[in-house]
Structure formats: structure tokens, C-alpha cells
Amino acid sequence: MELRDLEKMGRCPNCGKEAIQVIEAKPGETVVTCMNCGAARHYDDADEGVGVQATFDDALPKG
Numbered sequence: 846m847e848l849r850d851l852e853k854m855g856r857c858p859n860c861g862k863e864a865i866q867v868i869e870a871k872p873g874e875t876v877v878t879c880m881n882c883g884a885a886r887h888y889d890d891a892d893e894g895v896g897v898q899a900t901f902d903d904a905l906p907k908g
């Protein structure tokens with residue numbers, strides 16, 4: 846399984862600043878880490894993942 850790391854500018858829900866958000870798409874979960882404050886958010890693929898889809902929809906690999 847190939848892992849892909851993505852970076853995208855976005856507003857961090859933790860520190861509230863526009864900063865690079867590193868998106869790691871792993872099997873079973875997506876981890877988004879803020880490069881400003883270092884906060885990592887884990888989104889389980891079994892959940893609806895609304896937060897990731899709403900914020901990073903165009904950065905996530907399709908299919």
C-alpha cells in the first residue's frame with residue numbers, strides 16, 4: 846500500500862492560524878498535522894470524515 850503525504854495551506858482548528866497542514870493518508874485513517882502548532886488530528890476512515898472532506902477535499906487523493 847502506497848502512502849502519500851500532502852501539504853496544504855489551511856486554517857488550523859487548534860491554533861486558528863493559516864498554516865501548512867500536512868496530510869498523511871494512511872490505511873484506515875487520515876492524519877492532519879499543523880506545522881504552526883504541531884497539533885495532529887486523526888480522522889478514522891470508518892467515521893464520516895466530514896472535517897477532512899470539508900477542509901481538504903481538493904487535496905485528498907480520489908479513488
Ligand SMILES: [Zn+2]
Nearest residue numbers: 857860879882
Ligand atoms: Zn495549528
